[in-house]
Amino acid sequence: MAKDMTLLWGSGSPPCWRVMIALEEKNLQGYNQKLFSFEKKEHKSKEVMAMNPRGQLPAFKHKDVVLNESYGACMYLANQFKSQGTKLIPDCPAEQAMMYQRMFEALTFGQKMGDVIYYTYKVPEGERHDSAVKRNREALTAEIKLWEGYLQKGSGSFLAGKTFSLADVVVYPSIAYIFRFGLCEERYPKLAAYYNTLKNRPSIKASWPPTWLDSQGQDTLKDI
Amino acid sequence: MAKDMTLLWGSGSPPCWRVMIALEEKNLQGYNQKLFSFEKKEHKSKEVMAMNPRGQLPAFKHKDVVLNESYGACMYLANQFKSQGTKLIPDCPAEQAMMYQRMFEALTFGQKMGDVIYYTYKVPEGERHDSAVKRNREALTAEIKLWEGYLQKGSGSFLAGKTFSLADVVVYPSIAYIFRFGLCEERYPKLAAYYNTLKNRPSIKASWPPTWLDSQGQDTLKDI
Numbered sequence: 328m329a330k331d332m333t334l335l336w337g338s339g340s341p342p343c344w345r346v347m348i349a350l351e352e353k354n355l356q357g358y359n360q361k362l363f364s365f366e367k368k369e370h371k372s373k374e375v376m377a378m379n380p381r382g383q384l385p386a387f388k389h390k391d392v393v394l395n396e397s398y399g400a401c402m403y404l405a406n407q408f409k410s411q412g413t414k415l416i417p418d419c420p421a422e423q424a425m426m427y428q429r430m431f432e433a434l435t436f437g438q439k440m441g442d443v444i445y446y447t448y449k450v451p452e453g454e455r456h457d458s459a460v461k462r463n464r465e466a467l468t469a470e471i472k473l474w475e476g477y478l479q480k481g482s483g484s485f486l487a488g489k490t491f492s493l494a495d496v497v498v499y500p501s502i503a504y505i506f507r508f509g510l511c512e513e514r515y516p517k518l519a520a521y522y523n524t525l526k527n528r529p530s531i532k533a534s535w536p537p538t539w540l541d542s543q544g545q546d547t548l549k550d551i
Numbered sequence: 552m553a554k555d556m557t558l559l560w561g562s563g564s565p566p567c568w569r570v571m572i573a574l575e576e577k578n579l580q581g582y583n584q585k586l587f588s589f590e591k592k593e594h595k596s597k598e599v600m601a602m603n604p605r606g607q608l609p610a611f612k613h614k615d616v617v618l619n620e621s622y623g624a625c626m627y628l629a630n631q632f633k634s635q636g637t638k639l640i641p642d643c644p645a646e647q648a649m650m651y652q653r654m655f656e657a658l659t660f661g662q663k664m665g666d667v668i669y670y671t672y673k674v675p676e677g678e679r680h681d682s683a684v685k686r687n688r689e690a691l692t693a694e695i696k697l698w699e700g701y702l703q704k705g706s707g708s709f710l711a712g713k714t715f716s717l718a719d720v721v722v723y724p725s726i727a728y729i730f731r732f733g734l735c736e737e738r739y740p741k742l743a744a745y746y747n748t749l750k751n752r753p754s755i756k757a758s759w760p761p762t763w764l765d766s767q768g769q770d771t772l773k774d775i
Contacts, residue, residue, distance in 0.1 A: 381659075392648040399651030407644060420631060424616040427623030434658065435605075454680045 328357035335375055335386040337365045338538040339507070341437065341500035342397035343385040348496045349401040351530030353412040362537070398430070401496055413530075415493045426487035429477070429494040436474065437501055439467045444508055444547055468551050471505065471515060478517035484524065491528070499525055507539060509546035552581035559599055559610040561589045562762040563731070565661065565724035566621035567609040572720045573625040575754030577636040586761070622654070625720055637754075639717045650711035653701070653718040660698065661725055663691045668732055668771055692775050695729065695739060702741035708748065715752070723749055731763060733770035 332355060336343035350358060363369035363384060371382045379386035379395040387393070387400045389407075394400045405415040417423050442463040447455070483489035486498055502522050506512065512519035525531055556579060560567035574582060587593035587608060595606045603610035603619040611617070611624045613631075618624045629639040641647050666687040671679070707713035710722055726746050730736065736743035749755055 381656075389644075389648070392645050394648045394652050396652055396655030399648070399655040403644075403648050403651050406640075406647065416630075420613075420627075421616050423630065424613070424618045424623070424627050427627050428618050428620055431620030431623040451682065454678075454683055456678045458675070459678055 329355035330357060330359070331390050332358035333378075333388040334358055334360045335363060335378060335384055336360065337363050337370060337384040339504075339536040340365070340384055341504050342383075344500035344503075344534060344536065345397045345497045346385050346387055346400045346404075347534035348499065348530045349404045349415070349493075351533050352415060352491075352496065353404050353408045355404070355408065355412075356533075398497060401493055405493055413491060415491075415496060417487065417490060417492055419488075422488045422490070422492070426492045426494045429486045430497050433494075433498045433501060436470050436498075439463070439470045440501060440505060443467045443551075444504075464551065467548075471510070471518070471551060474502075475515045475517050478521055484521070495525070499531060505548055505551075507544040509544060509549040510551060511549060553579035554581060554583065555614050556582035557602075557610075557612040558582055558584045559587060559602060559608055560584065561587050561594060561608040563728075563760040564589070564608055565728050566607075568724035568727075568758060568760065569621045569721050570609050570611055570624045570628075571758035572723065572754045573628045573639070573717075575757050576639060576715075576720065577628050577632040579628070579632065579636075580757075622721060625717055629717055637715060639715075639720060641711065641714060641716055643712075646712045646714070646716070650716045650718045653710045654721050657718075657722045657725060660694050660722075663687070663694045664725060664729060667691045667775075668728075688775065691772075695734070695742070695775060698726075699739045699741050702745055708745070719749070723755060729772055729775075731768040733768060733773040734775060735773060 329350065332350070334343075334346060334350070336347065350356070361374075363372065363375060365384075369375065370384045375384065375386055376382050378388060378393060381395065383395065385397055385400065386395050389403075392403075394403055401415075409416075417426060441449070443460075446460060446463065450459075477486070481488070485491050486494040499522075502518060503526075506519070506522050510518075512522075526535075553574065556574070558567075558570060558574070560571065574580070585598075587596065587599060589608075593599065594608045599608065599610055600606050602612060602617060605619065607619065609621055609624065610619050613627075616627075618627055625639075633640075641650060665673070667684075670684060670687065674683075701710070705712070709715050710718040723746075726742060727750075730743070730746050734742075736746075750759075
């Protein structure tokens with residue numbers, strides 16, 4: 328039981344979900360956790376800010392060590408619990424390189440996804456432009472096609488090859504997110520297969536966003 | 552001699568510089584390398600695109616393995632050459648966690664820096680707003696103050712504590728970049744001390760951007 332760990336999180340947030348998947352893969356169940364609502368702006372609450380001064384979720388603590396960056400928390404868990412649960416960093420240099428390549432490319436993917444999905448949240452009303460919306464959507468389309476291609480050309484069912492790795496831990500929540508926001512499964516069959524197959528992986532099932540279980544997603548990305 | 556490695560790079564680019572520092576720290580001198588000009592848009596040349604289809608620099612190759620994401624290349628080198636040159640990932644869990652925290656927070660720093668420095672490059676003329684420029688500059692100021700505070704409260708001369716780590720490898724080029732773009736050394740004394748002290752570290756000296764040696768920087772950030 329991971330009683331020396333604490334996670335403050337929000338439902339549906341890819342960064343939070345990543346850390347939860349890593350914890351599950353490392354058999355670190357039973358950690359202290361508390362769910363906060365983004366809608367109610369609870370990520371800006373005193374309780375969150377005390378652990379994460381940026382007022383963002385996740386906020387993660389292991390003993391005295393605070394690690395709020397989701398990629399950082401996942402890498403830390405993979406390193407500190409190397410021989411516990413799933414081995415998340417492959418030894419093979421080529422697979423390891425592919426894992427890092429996909430993990431960090433996914434930051435670009437996340438950025439482009441955010442530029443589309445959070446446009447009205449991020450850009451004040453007087454500064455919005457249809458031309459920017461169009462450009463952002465085109466950039467996201469090109470990016471999603473890249474990832475569809477990666478899975479098509481890949482040498483296994485996972486992002487870095489034949490085994491589940493940190494690349495899947497950090498990228499899966501973003502893939503799930505784009506489908507939640509209406510991406511067409513028929514148009515992106517490889518991404519859809521990846522999304523649907525991994526849905527049943529125990530770590531992902533156990534950490535599935537609770538707010539997604541009983542509500543419909545949105546259709547922001549249906550024409551992408 | 553690292554003759555089985557190739558780096559395509561551009562002068563002054565923090566992502567390229569990171570990889571070069573990591574190579575130096577791991578005593579991997581003598582790699583094949585080629586300098587490209589961003590001004591002449593050579594990062595979109597066939598030669599670069601063949602190795603990095605995103606048309607970005609760096610592009611990095613080790614034997615058959617291509618790894619173009621700068622964070623990924625640095626982590627790969629730290630892992631594959633663990634016991635060669637500088638140990639870049641501390642064993643101590645608290646220092647390791649701090650290293651990851653600072654590394655990944657630096658992505659936010661880099662984003663905010665780019666929002667200011669590349670504003671006219673990234674935003675088409677008809678979509679520019681003084682209110683956005685002002686907001687971006689305020690966000691960058693708050694971010695730089697955070698980092699000044701980290702160095703003030705830190706328990707050593709480096710970003711993750713008493714030893715040089717991957718956090719310094721990936722963040723130093725961005726710190727140097729903001730000073731190159733005119734940040735006031737008097738207003739940020741801890742960042743300035745960090746910047747000036749590490750200037751003389753062999754890995755950093757050896758990889759200093761050649762275009763910075765014989766030209767003046769800009770003053771974009773002088774009022775930040």
